[in-house]
Amino acid sequence: MSIRIFIFIVFSFSVSIISAQEINKFEQLGSLLPTPNDTRSASGAPGHAYWQNRADYVMDIHLDDLKQTISGKETITYHNQSPDPLQYLWLQLDQNNQSPDADGYSTSTGKLGERISASTIARYEHNLDRGFNIEKITSASGDSLSYTINKTMMRVDLPQAIAPGATYSFKVEWNYNINNRIKEGGRSGYEYFTSDSNYLYAIAQFYPRMCVYDDINGWQHKQFLGSGEFTVPFGNYDVRITVPGDHAIAATGVLQNSKDVLTKTQQDRFNKAKSSYTTPVLIITPEEALEKESQRSTDEKTWNFKATNVRDFAWASSRKFIWDAIAVKQSASPDVMAMSMYPKEGNPLWEKYSTKVIAHTLRWYSHYTFDFPYPVAWSVHTDRIGMEYPMIAFNGGRPAADGTYSNGAKYGMIGVIIHEVGHNYFPMIINSDERKWAWMDEGLNTFIQYLAEQQWERDFPSGRGAAFNIVNYMKGDQATLDPIMSTSDNIRNLGSNAYGKPATALNILRETVMGRELFDKAFKEYAMRWKFKHPSPADFFRTMEDASAVDLDWFWRGWFFSTEACDIQLAEIKWQRADMPQDTTMMTSDEKFLDEYPQGMTSLLNREDIVQTQDEIDTTLRDKYTDVDSKKTAKENYENYVKNLTPEEKAVIEKGDNYYSLTFKNVGGLVMPIIIKFVYDDGTEQINRIPAEIWRYNNEEVSKVFITDKIVKQFILDPYLETADIDRSNNYFPAQQQMTRFELFQQQNQGRGSRNQPPPTPTPPPPLPGKS
Numbered sequence: 001m002s003i004r005i006f007i008f009i010v011f012s013f014s015v016s017i018i019s020a021q022e023i024n025k026f027e028q029l030g031s032l033l034p035t036p037n038d039t040r041s042a043s044g045a046p047g048h049a050y051w052q053n054r055a056d057y058v059m060d061i062h063l064d065d066l067k068q069t070i071s072g073k074e075t076i077t078y079h080n081q082s083p084d085p086l087q088y089l090w091l092q093l094d095q096n097n098q099s100p101d102a103d104g105y106s107t108s109t110g111k112l113g114e115r116i117s118a119s120t121i122a123r124y125e126h127n128l129d130r131g132f133n134i135e136k137i138t139s140a141s142g143d144s145l146s147y148t149i150n151k152t153m154m155r156v157d158l159p160q161a162i163a164p165g166a167t168y169s170f171k172v173e174w175n176y177n178i179n180n181r182i183k184e185g186g187r188s189g190y191e192y193f194t195s196d197s198n199y200l201y202a203i204a205q206f207y208p209r210m211c212v213y214d215d216i217n218g219w220q221h222k223q224f225l226g227s228g229e230f231t232v233p234f235g236n237y238d239v240r241i242t243v244p245g246d247h248a249i250a251a252t253g254v255l256q257n258s259k260d261v262l263t264k265t266q267q268d269r270f271n272k273a274k275s276s277y278t279t280p281v282l283i284i285t286p287e288e289a290l291e292k293e294s295q296r297s298t299d300e301k302t303w304n305f306k307a308t309n310v311r312d313f314a315w316a317s318s319r320k321f322i323w324d325a326i327a328v329k330q331s332a333s334p335d336v337m338a339m340s341m342y343p344k345e346g347n348p349l350w351e352k353y354s355t356k357v358i359a360h361t362l363r364w365y366s367h368y369t370f371d372f373p374y375p376v377a378w379s380v381h382t383d384r385i386g387m388e389y390p391m392i393a394f395n396g397g398r399p400a401a402d403g404t405y406s407n408g409a410k411y412g413m414i415g416v417i418i419h420e421v422g423h424n425y426f427p428m429i430i431n432s433d434e435r436k437w438a439w440m441d442e443g444l445n446t447f448i449q450y451l452a453e454q455q456w457e458r459d460f461p462s463g464r465g466a467a468f469n470i471v472n473y474m475k476g477d478q479a480t481l482d483p484i485m486s487t488s489d490n491i492r493n494l495g496s497n498a499y500g501k502p503a504t505a506l507n508i509l510r511e512t513v514m515g516r517e518l519f520d521k522a523f524k525e526y527a528m529r530w531k532f533k534h535p536s537p538a539d540f541f542r543t544m545e546d547a548s549a550v551d552l553d554w555f556w557r558g559w560f561f562s563t564e565a566c567d568i569q570l571a572e573i574k575w576q577r578a579d580m581p582q583d584t585t586m587m588t589s590d591e592k593f594l595d596e597y598p599q600g601m602t603s604l605l606n607r608e609d610i611v612q613t614q615d616e617i618d619t620t621l622r623d624k625y626t627d628v629d630s631k632k633t634a635k636e637n638y639e640n641y642v643k644n645l646t647p648e649e650k651a652v653i654e655k656g657d658n659y660y661s662l663t664f665k666n667v668g669g670l671v672m673p674i675i676i677k678f679v680y681d682d683g684t685e686q687i688n689r690i691p692a693e694i695w696r697y698n699n700e701e702v703s704k705v706f707i708t709d710k711i712v713k714q715f716i717l718d719p720y721l722e723t724a725d726i727d728r729s730n731n732y733f734p735a736q737q738q739m740t741r742f743e744l745f746q747q748q749n750q751g752r753g754s755r756n757q758p759p760p761t762p763t764p765p766p767p768l769p770g771k772s
């Protein structure tokens with residue numbers, strides 16, 4: 001259909017120049033991803049020859065509360081399920097990152113400011129003996145094995161190679177001085193309470209433990225520098241921990257000997273908690289914990305925990321602990337005991353929220369993945385950090401000394417518990433390589449954390465997840481940004497890069513690119529495929545496409561492999577309308593008729609203007625194609641034109657629709673869907689959602705025609721802030737004043753301070769777009 005008569009009303013505004021690009025952003029990732037093979041298939045699932053090694057531990061641990069030291073004897077049984085003989089084994093000695101000569105400290109950078117805290121000085125000095133003392137390493141039969149310590153890694157040389165399919169057991173004895181976590185830093189260590197002279201130990205990475213040997217890295221023994229976290233194989237643990245008799249312990253696994261370490265009353269309370277699904281039951285009351293604070297038991301007790309198919313073991317111990325528990329029902333799996341231990345300093349926040357938040361977290365994480373496969377989930381209050389281990393998380397969030405707390409402290413505490421307990425799924429069960437890819441656990445976890453927070457409370461002030469939360473990071477100086485696909489230790493802004501940006505990316509995939517149904521199915525498929533296995537980034541990227549039939553290579557390329565940002569400019573708008581006088585017989589003269597049309601139309605209508613004489617041109621060919629009598633008047637021409645229109649064409653003209661031609665420019669570089677709202681002059685609105693593929697022929701500028709019977713009063717790009725568009729000043733036509741905010745900065749010194757969590761932003765999230 002062609003429309004040959006128009007009224008033109010044209011708006012346009014300034015154009016910015018975009019640099020030329022090298023590759024079409026919709027080309028497939030190709031060599032950016034590893035070639036699929038027998039262990040990892042092209043669909044993103046484990047391949048038919050997938051394998052992973054396993055390490056089982058039997059450990060005896062002793063905590064000395066007077067000297068703040070810890071010692072252990074462990075038997076490691078390593079199962080070589082790889083196709084390769086292994087001549088030596090690599091173990092991780094993470095605690096060596098607390099040594100005076102640790103690379104994590106010697107390569108850290110910093111400048112002196114005007115103010116410096118005692119803890120900063122302590123970290124700069126970093127001269128305390130905190131690293132592992134390896135006492136001896138022997139075979140199961142007691143023959144000593146030679147070993148070499150290379151900073152945070154240790155190679156144990158074997159008398160003969162472990163054949164494919166074989167197992168090997170050996171013993172390690174060790175000890176170290178526990179670090180003061182508050183003063184010296186670290187994910188593990190103690191907190192000392194001056195008011196009652198007690199210690200609270202939160203102990204992790206405390207034993208020499210196996211590195212992962214896999215089909216991607218061989219041995220993953222990249223040194224621990226403090227930032228890139230842990231890569232650990234699955235195994236079974238049987239751990240006996242000996243502590244002062246008045247301590248209580250929370251740990252990975254199920255307590256095996258409650259009758260030895262709990263009173264009869266405590267055991268009864270624990271049994272009662274097993275059928276309490278809404279109200280936490282106190283197993284150690286605040287009064288009982290307070291009473292113990294002034295005592296110092298001289299005896300010791302040994303707590304025995306067993307855990308099956310976990311990738312690590314962590315624990316916490318103190319006589320200060322209050323303990324409560326609740327049972328969590330699951331759809332098709334056994335109940336889980338959600339439990340918290342916290343000193344009185346955590347109340348009233350902790351007694352109100354911690355255990356209920358664990359239950360909420362398990363409920364919603366399992367909704368998006370699978371039922372929680374472990375029997376317990378702990379949240380332990382450890383000031384200033386948030387840190388995750390299988391079945392146990394250390395969480396910050398402490399009220400002020402008088403028991404008051406701000407909204408920020410409360411939501412920060414709830415957010416950190418959801419986050420750290422949520423890590424049970426990523427990476428404790430969906431066991432990715434944290435040393436290499438921080439985003440695979442932090443990003444995926446922060447994404448589900450965001451959903452769980454919003455399900456805890458409408459308009460929960462989530463600091464990460466919603467698209468607008470990542471704008472400040474993504475609009476930063478390109479020279480300071482790293483792609484998400486960067487090695488954990490090389491990332492400059494870990495919080496925004498490995499937590500916020502991937503969480504936002506997944507949220508955008510779910511809400512704007514794929515839709516919830518396709519996304520949720522594919523995300524769950526990824527979780528199911530890689531449950532209790534070791535996924536890589538390609539396995540995630542491929543599974544999300546495999547289960548949805550959505551080509552996402554452009555999305556992974558832009559969001560994960562580049563630092564480009566979304567900035568779509570509404571560059572030009574043309575408004576056109578097919579029009580015709582209702583009754584041409586009312587015309588009294590050609591002039592009147594022509595007057596109806598603005599400048600520019602006359603040449604189309606008044607063909608007399610372009611008539612040329614016969615002798616000036618070659619008519620041999622032209623005459624055959626001349627179909628308009630140029631001597632006719634404009635009115636006659638118009639009537640002739642109307643007469644020749646098909647009924648469909650006449651209908652178009654009579655309908656009087658508005659034709660809007662919109663030109664969009666991709667200023668930011670990231671290709672994204674175009675979401676544009678039309679606000680009509682009658683007050684109604686309409687949203688047009690255009691998939692990102694609109695940019696596939698031209699990644700920099702596209703135009704599209706929209707037809708509407710109404711007149712558009714305003715166009716708004718990305719009206720629900722879905723795309724993390726970093727410059728909204730070019731999103732409106734007519735232009736709209738942009739309000740910006742400034743933030744009154746106040747140093748927060750209560751409540752949180754987790755390395756995993758920024759203070760939550762006070763800005764409420766925008767309404768979700770109208771999709772289901």
Ligand SMILES: [Zn+2]
Binds near residue numbers: 420442445
């Ligand atoms: Zn985390």
